[in-house]
Amino acid sequence: MLEVRLSSASDHAALAALFEEMQAHYDVPCPPREKILEGLASMPTGTEILVATQREIVGFAAITPVYPGPGLGSGLFLKELFVSKQHRGSGVGKSLIQGLAKLALERGHARIDWTADRDNPRLRAFYEGLGGVPKPEKLFYRFEGSALHEAAKQGG
Numbered sequence: 001m002l003e004v005r006l007s008s009a010s011d012h013a014a015l016a017a018l019f020e021e022m023q024a025h026y027d028v029p030c031p032p033r034e035k036i037l038e039g040l041a042s043m044p045t046g047t048e049i050l051v052a053t054q055r056e057i058v059g060f061a062a063i064t065p066v067y068p069g070p071g072l073g074s075g076l077f078l079k080e081l082f083v084s085k086q087h088r089g090s091g092v093g094k095s096l097i098q099g100l101a102k103l104a105l106e107r108g109h110a111r112i113d114w115t116a117d118r119d120n121p122r123l124r125a126f127y128e129g130l131g132g133v134p135k136p137e138k139l140f141y142r143f144e145g146s147a148l149h150e151a152a153k154q155g156g
Helices: 009-025 033-041 092-106 121-129 145-153
Strands: 003-006 048-053 057-066 075-083 111-114
Touching: 003 092, 009 033, 009 048, 009 057, 009 075, 048 092, 057 092, 075 092, 092 111
Parallel strands: 075 111
Antiparallel strands: 003 048, 048 057, 057 075
16 A cells, blocks of 8 residues: 655655665766765755655655745745656656645645656656646756856855
């Protein structure tokens, strides 16, 4: 039976293993396990992780609240949704999204926002199949690396 719940410190080791799988899936460097565990133990205030479990953690959704939104209401930002390879297509992702929607409503949030890669039609079809509405009028921007350092220096 699949259960979706907020993670706890006792989930960190299993989450670290799933984070390693995620990094390999995206073909990006992964820090050592100790660094992942340190990051989980010191997540920024407000960051939470929903986990989907079937005796073990098989997927997760990392979220954080955002304010203000339309009508000066609050919302949630879904930073990452990941399902272990052997469990994709089995309803785990859908269950995580449903759990996230329930959590948002329980907490009085008016919406959930997230990003998706434009060049991943399967992912986009997944979100749209659940009722997610793409917002092509919005662009996603990022400061990282040297651009982040430059932005911090500007005007100061």
